[in-house]
Amino acid sequence: MNIFFLIILIFFSGAILSFIINRIAPKFSGITTFVTIAVVSFLFFTQVEINSITQFSLGGIQMQFGVNNYTYIFAILVLGLSLLASLFSIKYMQDNDRLGYFYSNFILSIAGMVGIIFSRDFISFFIFWEIMTWSSYLIVIYDGARSSRSGLKYMIFSAIGAYAMLTAIVSIKGSYGTFIISEAIENGAFNFTDHIYIPIMLLVGFAVKAALMPLHVWAPNAYSKSPMSFTAIFSGAMSKMGILGMGLVLASVYSHSTDENAFNVLILRQILGWLGGITAVMATIYALIQTDAKKLLAYSSVAQLGYIIVGLSTGTKLGVMAALFLAIIHAVFKGALFMVAGAVERQVGTTDMTKISGLIRKMPFTFFTALVSIIALAGIPPLGGFVGKWMLYEALITESNNYFLVIVIFFSSTAAFMYSYRFLFGLFLGQEEKEIEHVKEAPVTMIIPMVILALILIVTGVYPGILFEPIAQGMQYLGYSDVNWDMSVLVNVWGEESNMAYINLTIGVVFVVIFIFLTLKNLKGTRYVGTKDISTSGEIPTENENLTFQLDFFKPFQRAAAPLYKRSMDKIWNDLGNALEAIFDFTRRIYTGNGQTYALFVIIFLVILLIFKNTLFTN
């Protein structure tokens, strides 16, 4: 049997199996999921050949499955992350009911993503896209009435995106006569001179999944309301499907750039870049005022996706490389962070940062993961986030001369420090409260995936070349030639080398030296000091006094940014929705309930038709 079909089949049977198993033995539902994904991952990485194509036809439409170097990057990302997330999920979801429902949708959404990666034609792409969408929607509303509103919002926005995409897809068929992606590109579907709306519609569709402003409003709620083990995938991998599509479309648009459409392309580039930049800034600002760790991470995800889109919008070699690199790194650290949030939620019962603090001693491994991931998120060397942002700045400054955008990105990136700090401090540092005394470290099956992700972050931070290799190959598929990379070296436009390993190693060495120095210095005479074991201005704090200052952490900042919070995109969309509902309510009043009115409608319709019959019908 063909390997692609086999993988899809395994996924679907895994989904059904985990549903059935939940009826018999709920414990094994999660394990089934893990095994399913593990089997698929094994098959994928051993059996699938890059650039092999399988042709088949369904419903009279030619379809193709296959993997190329570009989609391979995303395959690694999706399968790796979902494998770890499903392992994490086993214990995390243990005590919930309706596990069968959760896990079958979990598998289906991963099947959707893998299917998207396989698809070489638009129809199967769209089918898997929709499977991914509705299965993730079902998980968003897993929590019940509380989340049904955010679930509906997610579904509506996804539908807007998906249908924009479908419009483009059928238009490609209508105008260029094919559903196969590569043929469509060859026939000039994305040449941006005639049928400009086709790439734009596609980009709108992808932008919804990539949470680009102004289509991002579903994301914070959907990310924070679904179970964390799924959000790790949701934010880490699923949003990258939008990036996958955007990369493909943009690369083809840019490579078809001619003098004729140069202006259009420039506009597109600027609009996308700025939307990405604004998304990054606004989401960061919103992330700052969140008190719920999950929500903070959700907003942060939106912001990070903004960077990635900025990178893609440049269209330059370095920019796209930065975007893809950031995409992978973001998947890793945001996956890890959501797992951290999940672990905290499971062990403590809440992720409200005003309620918990000082978990560092209770959950050291979780803290380690959180620390490493936050370092990567904030873009502090020596971890991957730094590498990606460095490349992004360099691309923006040297290759597209978009200095204002650099300032915006830089601002958002700096502001990100503030919420990163809040996350780390709020959950793990600070005063140890009485309420969390009973808290223990998360179970080992939850620790393992988190720590693995943290280790990946460290390794890829020092040797980004591990990731550059597949990315460079993927970019060659997209049409970028001569993507230079070395294990840790990038060549910029002037031919200079930015040696990441060199930079990182230096920082690493300094870090280690200071660390060892401090440890050695403090080794002697170390004693544990409780948080209350201090005196402020001569007064010894009592047991109940809350010394943590995270409650009003950002008050001054919040006051300064207050005008920004007033006008949220969310409100605009809500108003629009209410207006539409009013229209719907008005429309149904046509059906008055009086039979005579209906009869009158018939006669009026008949008379109107008879009056206009000569204009309506001709020979």
Place this chain on the structure above:
Amino acid sequence: MVITPIHYIVVPLIAAFAIPLLSKIHKELFRIVPGIVMFYNIIISFVLMKEVNEVGYISEIIAGWEAPWGINLMITPFSGFLASLISVLGFLIWLYQYRFKKVIDVDEIKSYGILQMMMITGAIGIIITGDIFNLFVFMEIVAITAVSLTSFYRGRDGAEAGFKYLLIGGFASALILLAILILYTQVGTLNMAEIAEKMHTIPLGIKSTILILFIVGFGIEAEMFPLNGWAPDAYSQAPGPTSAAFAGIVVKAGIYGLIRVIYTLFDIEGAFDFLIIAGLVTMIIAEFSAVKQKNLKRMLAYSSIGQMGLVLIAFGIGTKTAVFAALFLMFNHAIIKSLLFMTGSILMYNSKDKTISSIHGIAKNLPFVSIMFAIGAFAIVGLPPFSGFWSKLYVLTAAADKEMIMLIIAILGVSIVEIVYYFRVVNKLYFATDIEHLDIFKPSNNSLIAMGILTITIIVIGFYPDLITGYLHNAADILLDRSSYIDFVLKANVPIQ
């Protein structure tokens, strides 16, 4: 015994008269006999479809009078497909209701089975007849039985819905009769093939008047806006199985009438564009109205009207792909909307005031029904991998081939509205737990089987649409081939390949 198209009509008619007599023998017989008849219909369909696939056309002449003079029954891949669809649905609806109405006293059951059987017979008759007046007669059979079924429940507002239906239906029959009358004065024949052949002799003014009368007449049955005032009431008041039959069977017959008239009888410019506009308006208004509904069946009714609008649009585009898409849509709508009405009426049966808010969280008590409703909802809004996706895709492809980009956007925009109201219900079904449900009415096993068959069909077609696309392509070809229909009926009864 050789099975011919006449069996579709004669067997149910005989059964309808025999049932009251048979019920003297055994009480249970008047419930079983309609089922047997329905099943026999499936056999007829199976045999005839097989034959049609070999020979192309089947024409049966009734009472020895040959085509232009007598009445002939036509089975083409197109009408055969619809007749088979209706037969299968009819049987499933019977299976669904077989024990469903056990609670109601016996006397009414008697008429219920007969009425439903006659309604299905009438619908099949509309589809297979080759004579325009015969078509009118079958239309009236459908109308009268449908009205009686709508007002079947005494306690409710059934009579009101029935009266509105009858009032508007009366207009429909009057207008169709008038159209037939004018047509007869012009061509002097009632045979559809001969009418089609002589159509070009009629002056344009009269031709378009006849067409308008037909459009309004059939448009009432096909739920075209603004002729569909009766539909939401009738759907919401009729017993569950009947609502399913309305969506799956009666409307199909109405659409068939409209399409047969526009595609085969008339050769007139502008009719297709008119269909697109009428369909678009119908779809938009119906789907908008559905959003704020409190009664589930009424919501489904508006959705059904909206789907019919989409079918009209697809027929209006008029290319081969579009006709194929329209037939696929009709098929999908028949199975999916029947499933939704079947499951929906079981859900409604468990609510006190028949509103959506009173079935919150009922999925815990009725897991199978709820999941089937959810699958139906997913399928009708066109989410892959369910069958509804394919038909929507083909409609859009057909529109894209003609570069009707605004039409595509309108269809998809309305689909988003559809998602909103269907998913609201599914959400509430599963995730609102504020109501305790006591005394749950569980569906009987045979209704579960009937619904299960429909659900499985939806999923199987969704994964492998090729099962049905072959038939649909044949049907679309035949419908578009106007001259071969005429030739076959009038010139020589030689099968045309």
Place this chain on the structure above:
Amino acid sequence: MQEEFNEIFLKYHDIISLGVYGTAIGLILIGLYAVLMKKNLVKIVIGLTIIDAGIHLLFIGIGYINGGTAPIFSPGYEDAAKRMVDPIPQALVLTAIVIGFAVTAVALSLVIRLYKHHHTAKIDQIKSLKW
């Protein structure tokens, strides 16, 4: 006597046929008026039957041939086919009358049911199903 009648008939044929068509159309319009304007359910049903009657009359009128005979073949009148009126409209009208009868019966039974249920026969007061 017979010939005299025929003479008169032929003389005034145009007027008569005009009268038939006029009556038919008049009936249809009266029926329409009743259906659309009258509030009483029974009057609406009557309006429907009047519309039907008008259409039936129109049908018959169209089938008539000037000076035609009944469409019956019998020995000795082999040439009758040339003079007989068109039989098909008559057959159709028969069918349509039967159908109209059934529709009226159902309609009246519904009216009775509605009256029992709502205690009124005014159509604009019976709209518990709306929107």
